[in-house]
Amino acid sequence: MRRLLPLAGATLLIAAAGGASGQQAGVGSIITRAMFESMLSHRGDQGCQGAFYTYDAFIKAAGDFPRFGTTGNDETRRRELAAFFGQTSHETTGGWATAPDGPFAWGYCRVNEITPSDPPYYGRGPIQLTHKYNYQLAGDALGLDLVNNPDLVSSDPVVAFRTAIWFWMTAQSPKPSCHDVITNQWTPSGDDRSSGRLPGYGMATNIINGGEECGKGYSTDNAKDRVGYYKRYCDMFRVGYGDNIACRDQKPYGGG
Numbered sequence: 001m002r003r004l005l006p007l008a009g010a011t012l013l014i015a016a017a018g019g020a021s022g023q024q025a026g027v028g029s030i031i032t033r034a035m036f037e038s039m040l041s042h043r044g045d046q047g048c049q050g051a052f053y054t055y056d057a058f059i060k061a062a063g064d065f066p067r068f069g070t071t072g073n074d075e076t077r078r079r080e081l082a083a084f085f086g087q088t089s090h091e092t093t094g095g096w097a098t099a100p101d102g103p104f105a106w107g108y109c110r111v112n113e114i115t116p117s118d119p120p121y122y123g124r125g126p127i128q129l130t131h132k133y134n135y136q137l138a139g140d141a142l143g144l145d146l147v148n149n150p151d152l153v154s155s156d157p158v159v160a161f162r163t164a165i166w167f168w169m170t171a172q173s174p175k176p177s178c179h180d181v182i183t184n185q186w187t188p189s190g191d192d193r194s195s196g197r198l199p200g201y202g203m204a205t206n207i208i209n210g211g212e213e214c215g216k217g218y219s220t221d222n223a224k225d226r227v228g229y230y231k232r233y234c235d236m237f238r239v240g241y242g243d244n245i246a247c248r249d250q251k252p253y254g255g256g
Contacts, residue, residue, distance in 0.1 A: 027062045027069040030078055030237060039085065039236060040108045042101065048094050048109035053126070054157055061161030068165050071183040078239040080182045083201050084168055086230030087178070087208060088126035093225065103225070104232040111154050124153035125160035127167045138163045141170070175253055178204040195251035200244025201230050210252030219248045 031039075036055040043050025062068055069081045089107025099106055113123030113130070123130045129138060132147060139146030142162055146152060152159045171177040180186040181203045188197055196215075197203055205226050206214045213223040227245055234241050 026077075027081065028059055030069065030081055031058070035236070039233065040089075042094070042099075042106045043108040045094075045109075048106075049111040050092065050094075050108040052111050052154075052157055053108045053160070057157035058161050061158050061165055064162060065165050065169055068169060068179065071179070071185070075239055076183050078237040079234065079242055080179065082230055082233035082237050082239060083178070083182045083204055084165075085233050086201070086226060087168075087204055088164055089229040089233075090222065090226040091123075091128045092126055093229075095225075102232075104228045107229055111160070120150050124150065124163075126164035129153055129163050129167070138166055141166055172207065175207045176203075178207055181207070196249045197251065198244045200242050201227070202244045202247035202250060205247045206250050206252055210247065210250065214247035215249070215251045217248055219246055223247060 033055045036058065040050065040053065042048065043053060069077055069084075071077065071080065085107065089104070092108045092110040093103075093106055094109025095103035095106030097103055108126065110128075111124065113128060116122035118131050121130060121132045121135050129135060135146040135150050135153075138144075142159070144152060144159065146163075153163055154160065167178075169177055169179045171180070176186040181199055182201070184199060186199060188199070192198070197206060202214070205223055209222070213220045213226075219227070223246065230245065231241060
């Protein structure tokens, strides 16, 4: 399970009053309750913990981030949501090669990291938030004491989704945010271009776990899994995959 790096400039964009209802009309118009259940239909199956993740919790958490899934035209909005769920489904996957409905139908099976890597700050929630410094940064941004109560991320589904969306929306200098990359708000620098780091889903993988999955000249099994989930959700949302969906030729940023 990959480990998140410290984040810089962690700023939570809290929606004004009525934000949650606005997200119901925005994000919720693309990911309806029926769509959510279809995307994550096996999350509550035997052996999975994912019944914890509810549609209402997702919509409520999304309401705290008014630009999430609402930036750009309809195609861009659909692609961002496919990308977000593609990455987080990989992080929480319970799928295997011969799984019923295929390996990419088993996102959001896990809430806690299978083998805790840094107790008590092991991976939790959709983005598998890991390490004390990340709990500190996320808690500061969200107004929660996650250092003294890290289990909030695995006991409150709204908090779980909020940490994941916060990570998605927050730049990690020198890395851009996943949101800006997927919504065409990011312009690569000369160094980025010379390193093969270009807008697209592959860049989101680079941001999240580039040190282990990118720049190897081939796609790792984990990187392939991320792409598989992304393609499934793009197909469900009826949107194209866009360019640069793999990161095999992208140099990772220093430190991964």
